[in-house]
Amino acid sequence: MQKQLKAFSLLFYELFSFHRILLSVLMSVPLSISIAQPNLDLTDHTKISAKPIYVKQHHIHAFLPKDSEPIDDSSPSPDEDVLKDEIDTDISNETSTHEHIVSKGDAFSTILHQYDVEQVDIRQLIKIDIEMHHLQVGQKLSWTLNEGHQIEHLIWERSQSEKRYYDRTKEGFKVSILFGTGELYQKITKVVVNGSFINSAKFSGLNSQEIREVITALQWQIDFRKLHDGDYFEILTMHATLNGAKQHSDLLGVRFCNVSQDYYAIRAADGKFYDRNGSGLTSGFMRFPTFRKYRVSSPFNPRRKNPITGRIAPHKGVDFAVPIGTPVLSIGNGEVIVSTFSDTAGNYIAIRHGRQYMTRYMHLKTLFVKKGQKVKRGEYIALSGNTGRSTGPHIHFETWINNQAVNPLTARLPSMACLTGKELLVYLTRVKKVLFQLHKE
Ligand SMILES: [Zn+2]
Structure with missing residues (x-):
């Protein structure tokens, strides 16, 4: 059924949008329940009573966003892109634990927001400790996330004589403060x-x-x-x-x-x-991979739900609706680690910037750079296109910090500050x- 649905979806994108709308209006075909539960294990031959569900027109549109990718699609895993060395395997695989030293301009909510922590958690923590509003430069925050991107524990090291702990309980967060000499x-x-x-x-x-800090600094x-x-x-x-x-x-x-x-x-x-x-120490980053800002056809959304299956289908990047042939630029200095074709991402490029940052550019038409090549901030790397699984001309653009996809529009990226x-x-x-x-x- 999944396969049939995929084939059907593919056929669907290839239609012109007018026909697509027409077809959607006419559509009242019942889809089997197995779409709603695609993970059902059918190997035990248990009989499943199929109950039809009816897909409404707006659902079909959500399933097939314009100038984006189909929601059920997943882009290539970056694990295959980034050549792992011992620093990655030894040091930065603790993806659920994060730490941050407060620097100028940081606020509690913006720090956690860029790591995609649940807004509810951020609000609750500020509510129980209003002093969170007054972070000082040099203080340290460290936290552990659970699978739902909720905070399990957070530690705020306020000074060398005070440390505050926030632990998730059923009733909300429990605060404990440790004072001392x-x-x-x-x-x-x-x-x-x-x-x-x-x-x-x-x-x-x-x-x-300490090793991680040395690597980050240099x-x-x-x-x-x-x-x-x-x-x-x-x-x-x-x-x-x-x-x-x-x-x-x-x-x-x-x-x-x-x-x-x-x-x-x-x-x-x-x-x-x-x-x-x-x-x-860095020449900084640009916010957009193009000369000018284009319309966002699909935003970054790690908790996006497929409206039909109800499954989480994260959108790990942001889609910009750009005409085919638009120059695509590297947003920072770095090294090309992927420049290839994939069935889903089409022609795509991944660039590693320093050790902590990576950007990826997908559905391109022409690639100008090769794997291993060094690129500068603002350098032409490709022309945009509509390749791979794509529902219209667009660039799917991702930003990763410490092996985690972050919102490219709001991520705190190093600037060329002096x-x-x-x-x-x-x-x-x-x-x-x-x-x-x-x-x-
Ligand atoms: Zn996308």
């Missing part, structure tokens, strides 16, 4: 590369979270897959204890040295990393102290 101390760790970076870092005593300057034995890192971290027990540690600065050059990333008071002169004025002066004073530590060894 906090202490801070700094530590320098030297990591000499010998074989893999992860093993070298672990050997030197860094934990997974992701725009060095490729962690291309290090050489003998290259080394000097890593300055700040450690907090509460009532004598170890709490979190923060990366303050890191220096990477290979035979030809030194690279630095130093954290400013805004929580972000800059180079020694206060310039941002520090200026008073902030720069404060930063340069800090840089002097950090550099002194990083060169001590």
Whole structure:
């Protein structure tokens, strides 16, 4: 039945929209119940009484959105796109646990919203702790999500002497606050590369979270897959204890040295990393993969429901209705990791930016870049099209952060910020102290 339905759907897109509407109006064909429960296990030969359901016209339209993809379609899994290395498998597979250091301009709701946490949870947490409205730069939030994208636990590290816990219970969130005597101390760790970076870092005593921070800070300057034995890192971290027990540690600065050059990333008071002169470490991202903004024909929606089957069919990207042949641009500097044809996505491209970010562009007509090629922000990568399973000319565009699809229209992406004025002066004073530590060894 599924197959028949798919074949039927395919036939359906190929009709001109006028005929499609006409057909929809005429349609009163009963569809079998097995569509409603496509996961039924039929192997035990149990008799299933088929009850007809009637598909109304607006349902058919929802099933076949215009200038988008059919709702029952899933795009290729990014697992096949991204060549996994040990950093991915060792470090970033904890997709349900997230942490975020508050930086300038962050608000509690926007931080969680971009990780696609349920709005109800965000509202409830703010309701029970109104102080959530006053996050301070440098504070740390960490949380665990369940399968329904609801928060199970959230920890707000407000200072070295106060930590707040929020745990999901049947009656709502339970808050507990831990006060104590906090202490801070700094530590320098030297990591000499010998074989893999992860093993070298672990050997030197860094934990997974610290390793992740080093990778994040230096992701725009060095490729962690291309290090050489003998290259080394000097890593300055700040450690907090509460009532004598170890709490979190923060990366303050890191220096990477290979035979030809030194690279630095130093954290400013805004929580972000800059180079020694206060310039941002990335050239930033554009919001749209086209020169101008086009109409959104289907928004990002991780909880989209197929109106007929009732199943969750997430839309992991945003669809822009663009005429065939429109230039498609890479939204940031990166490396092409996929440039190929797939039955569902048509001609498509995936680009990896640094280590944390990935963008994907689908249903293209002509591809201009090859796998392995480096691209710049704003570079032409393709012409838009209507290839693969598509119900009209459009670009399906995805943004992934830490292996999770996020809303491309609202995701917080690194910007080309530079520090200026008073902030720069404060930063340069800090840089002097950090550099002194990083060169001590
Ligand atoms: Zn789409």
